[in-house]
Amino acid sequence: MATLDVWFEFASTYSYPAAMRIAPLAQARGVVLRWRPFLLGPIFKAQGWDNSPFNIYPVKGRYMWRDLERLCGALALPFVQPAVFPQNTIAAARVALVALAEGWGEDFIRAVYTAEFGAGRDIGAPGAVAAIVGELGRDASAVMARAQSDAMKAQLRAQTEEAQRLGIFGAPTFVTADGELFWGNDRLEQALDWAAK
Amino acid sequence: MATLDVWFEFASTYSYPAAMRIAPLAQARGVVLRWRPFLLGPIFKAQGWDNSPFNIYPVKGRYMWRDLERLCGALALPFVQPAVFPQNTIAAARVALVALAEGWGEDFIRAVYTAEFGAGRDIGAPGAVAAIVGELGRDASAVMARAQSDAMKAQLRAQTEEAQRLGIFGAPTFVTADGELFWGNDRLEQALDWAAK
Numbered sequence: 241m242a243t244l245d246v247w248f249e250f251a252s253t254y255s256y257p258a259a260m261r262i263a264p265l266a267q268a269r270g271v272v273l274r275w276r277p278f279l280l281g282p283i284f285k286a287q288g289w290d291n292s293p294f295n296i297y298p299v300k301g302r303y304m305w306r307d308l309e310r311l312c313g314a315l316a317l318p319f320v321q322p323a324v325f326p327q328n329t330i331a332a333a334r335v336a337l338v339a340l341a342e343g344w345g346e347d348f349i350r351a352v353y354t355a356e357f358g359a360g361r362d363i364g365a366p367g368a369v370a371a372i373v374g375e376l377g378r379d380a381s382a383v384m385a386r387a388q389s390d391a392m393k394a395q396l397r398a399q400t401e402e403a404q405r406l407g408i409f410g411a412p413t414f415v416t417a418d419g420e421l422f423w424g425n426d427r428l429e430q431a432l433d434w435a436a437k
Numbered sequence: 438m439a440t441l442d443v444w445f446e447f448a449s450t451y452s453y454p455a456a457m458r459i460a461p462l463a464q465a466r467g468v469v470l471r472w473r474p475f476l477l478g479p480i481f482k483a484q485g486w487d488n489s490p491f492n493i494y495p496v497k498g499r500y501m502w503r504d505l506e507r508l509c510g511a512l513a514l515p516f517v518q519p520a521v522f523p524q525n526t527i528a529a530a531r532v533a534l535v536a537l538a539e540g541w542g543e544d545f546i547r548a549v550y551t552a553e554f555g556a557g558r559d560i561g562a563p564g565a566v567a568a569i570v571g572e573l574g575r576d577a578s579a580v581m582a583r584a585q586s587d588a589m590k591a592q593l594r595a596q597t598e599e600a601q602r603l604g605i606f607g608a609p610t611f612v613t614a615d616g617e618l619f620w621g622n623d624r625l626e627q628a629l630d631w632a633a634k
Contacts (some may be wrong), residue, residue: 287494297484299606303618310617310627409496420507421500426623430507 242271244435245415247403248349249280250329250336251292252411253308256357258425259349259412260317265429269436275340275349277333277396278403280411286404292326308357311425320360327356328364330396334387335369337395339378347376439468441632442612444600445546446477447526447533448489449608450505453554455622456546456609457514462626466633472537472546474530474593475600477608483601489523505554508622517557524553525561527593531584532566534592536575544573 246262248255266273284293294301305321312319332352339348351372355361362368370380386392406415414422414431422431443459445452463470481490491498502518509516529549536545548569552558559565567577583589603612611619611628619628 287496297606299484299604303604303606303620306618307620307624314627407496407500409494409500421503423500423504424623427504430511 242269242436243274243417244271244431245274245276247276247278247406247408247411247413247415249278249411250332250352250356250363251280251326253294253304253325253357254311254425255412256308256353257311257315257317258428259353261315262428262432263346265432269432271432271435273346275336275345276399276403277336277340278400278408278411279330279333279396282400283404283409287409295325312357318354318358320358322356322360322362324362324364327362331369331384331387332363333396334392335373335383337392338383338387339373344376344378348372351376439466439633440471440614441468441628442471442473444473444475444603444605444608444610444612446475446608447529447549447553447560448477448523450491450501450522450554451508451622452609453505453550454508454512454514455625456550458512459625459629460543462629466629468629468632470543472533472542473596473600474533474537475597475605475608476527476530476593479597480601480606484606492522509554515551515555517555519553519557519559521559521561524559528566528581528584529560530593531589532570532580534589535580535584536570541573541575545569548573 244266248259262273284290289296292301294304309319309321336345336349336352339345352363352369355368355372356363363372370384373383374380403413407421408415410423412423412425412428414427414435416422416431416435420431420434422428422434441463445456459470481487486493489498491501506516506518533542533546533549536542549560549566552565552569553560560569567581570580571577600610604618607620609620609622609625611624611632613628613632617628617631619625619631
């Protein structure tokens with residue numbers, strides 16, 4: 241069975257179009273996705289950045305937002321540049337682990353990205369993630385409690401360390417079973433093709 | 438007439454596949470290319486880098502070389518990672534201005550990129566650019582003399598300043614007549630489509 245690990249971070253802008261379009265492309269190639277949330281913050285910190293490179297290098301940041309707007313336009317995806325960037329994504333990442341374990345992970349992931357970059361909401365604001373969980377028809381307080389458990393905290397830390405060990409430096413990053421890394425929404429098709437062959 | 442400005446730097450790895458594949462894609466869309474050599478060094482320096490970001494951030498650099506190798510493989514382009522990176526590209530950029538003015542610019546540009554990333558040669562080594570000019574059947578000493586003229590030095594400086602004013606931060610960058618920037622080999626088709634519409 242062909243698999244592909246999808247390493248994603250909710251703060252990552254280009255993970256939005258990737259998350260929204262990957263499912264049918266994977267299905268068409270018979271590739272099973274393993275969604276792997278992680279945090280970019282510790283990885284950026286290790287190379288001396290305490291902020292998004294798109295804020296540290298504003299010329300590149302301005303380009304990125306325009307590029308993302310054009311990409312979303314071409315894909316007919318809603319796009320609103322959030323006022324807050326990057327956002328605090330720890331709660332969303334922990335809930336993603338719960339949701340993936342419970343079988344509603346992809347719906348949650350798409351809902352978070354759509355809230356953040358399709359509607360410009362701050363998913364790091366208190367209650368924002370719980371609201372999304374509720375909108376998906378889940379028991380928000382039970383889910384949030386499970387997401388704050390030591391087990392989930394430890395799993396997110398472990399996945400972030402695994403990402404760093406794999407040589408991941410940005411998101412989304414796709415990793416094939418034979419260890420090939422493909423970075424970015426622009427490499428999504430190539431990664432799936434590699435995984436399927 | 439649809440035109441597209443192609444801002445390129447001979448030290449830029451992803452400019453290699455872009456330069457090798459753009460001509461037929463532009464022709465198919467009726468887009469006339471304006472090749473604009475510039476230097477990334479002063480632009481990187483302005484944002485605090487005194488080296489290629491692929492050397493400053495080695496994890497990203499390792500990924501880039503593997504990614505470039507895969508891209509070249511898919512395009513059936515020769516690829517040899519040069520021992521010297523980034524290379525001194527001032528002489529090649531000035532000769533590119535001469536060659537473009539004399540009508541053999543595209544041949545020269547492709548020859549330089551092929552020498553550097555297809556054969557792993559150091560195009561910054563003394564005599565390397567003159568050798569490429571000679572291989573193209575041109576009078577190398579006349580061309581090199583013209584490239585070292587004050588006029589060509591000033592033109593390359595002016596183009597580099599223009600690139601910076603335009604918000605260019607990497608290469609290749611494609612700029613349409615209505616001012617849209619598209620960065621990277623991955624945006625080549627999108628830039629041509631925009632220019633043609």
